[in-house]
Amino acid sequence: MKVHASSLSALDGIRHAFFTREGGVSRGIYASLNSGVGSQDDAAHVAENRARMAKALGVETDRLITAFQIHSPQVVIADRPWNVEDRPRADAIVTKTPGLAIGVSTADCGPLLFADAQAGVIGAAHAGWRGAFTGVIEATIAAMETLGADRSRMTVALGPLIRQQNYEVSETFVDEFLRKDESHAEFFAPAARKGHAMFDLPGFIASRVARNGIERFEDLGICTYSDPDRFYSYRRSTHRGEPDYGRHVNAIALGE
Template identity: 50%
Template sequence: MAEAVEVFRAEVLAAVPHGFLGRRGGVSTGLVAGLNVGLGAGDEDGAVQANRALAVAAVSPGARLATVYQVHSPECVVARAPWPDAERPHADALVTDQPGLLLGIVTADCAPVLLADPEAGVVGAAHAGWKGAVAGVTDQTLAAMEALGARRERISAAIGPCIAQPSYEVDAAFRDRFVANNAESAHCFAAGRADHYQFDLELYVAARLQNAGIRRVERLALDTYPAPERFFSYRRATHHNEANYGRQISLIGLA
């Protein structure tokens, strides 16, 4: 029997269809075996599309899927309908007020952030790698949601599977870049070996959301790096000198 698709859900987003998916389930084989949804992962296009269909069916059967061409930026776009793959905008977040449309963000260590104001009928999804996070991708997403009628005090947010502090070693120059941008971010770094630190990306993203006025932020605390049977991980693949790596998807929409 084929392995079932695994879906992680957040309590703060219980009012809307959503899910953070991992590696389990799916039809891909080899290095990206499982539910690989990355178009740039060296996988067969047919397998990727089949896996995306499985992911949608696990979260909101019958919905249409909208994704963007992710470039580690703070850019956010409004989705009214899916874009053809070749026409996807270059951005790292998207929002919508359209029922039946699922927003999808792909990750492989970066933090997926799903957001919703169910009362306004507005949802958002953001890909928060360190570059996008420090540049303000979550801030841009909140502003785009407000432009569609959401209210910041009603928005809930959840941060899904991403690389965790024990697995994320960075050098002193990396830390200095963050602290120079915002001295308060120093609490996201723990001392490591000489001239190195352990960075808590999830904590940093949560703090950005809370500082922006989001009262309900849920952290799923799922580390992608040490669990190869559950999650894809760019850093793990790099450390193992693997030729490629898969991507998982996080989805949110309106019924």
């Protein structure tokens, strides 16, 4: 049902999970732990799946919160739960409120969980290529620091995401990265198709985390695309011609 980062598991007072697609009630292409409120899955199934995730994190169902993600660097500070209908448009959440599980939804993008256990401040960021490129990692760290965290104490874990061997991108995509910084060339490898390249999203994310002074970083090394039994993948569903895809929740909470 979930995988864990050993670095976060070692912290006192911190609970977290990178949920897989196993252990839920959804069916068909959504089988089985689909958390996507924006998917076309049965809403009752999604609600039950999210309730199971909240229970696994040790919080009440309404205290597992996610945002309306827009592939941006926007971050919100949460101090209380919100309704699904009222969720803010953002790609990261930070909090210092015990008993509140903050999460991000993914289906190939990079889920990042942050913790400064000493300060009692946590964060969750949805780092797709665009969010990572435009600063969601930097913005999450900065927002945590406004709540009293210190980046020198932060532990950051990167959960399951699409990895380079399965992430083909266009030449235009590559050009956008190189225009910003020519050193970004290190994150691209040749593709079999002419005019394309293979993008190392986890490598790019790791570089942004390191550049911002985070020394405690863990990459779980899991690929969503290549493991259909355990993980949803937007790109894999697209390649298969499926009409929709399931979403994972990746969440972290402070013990009460």
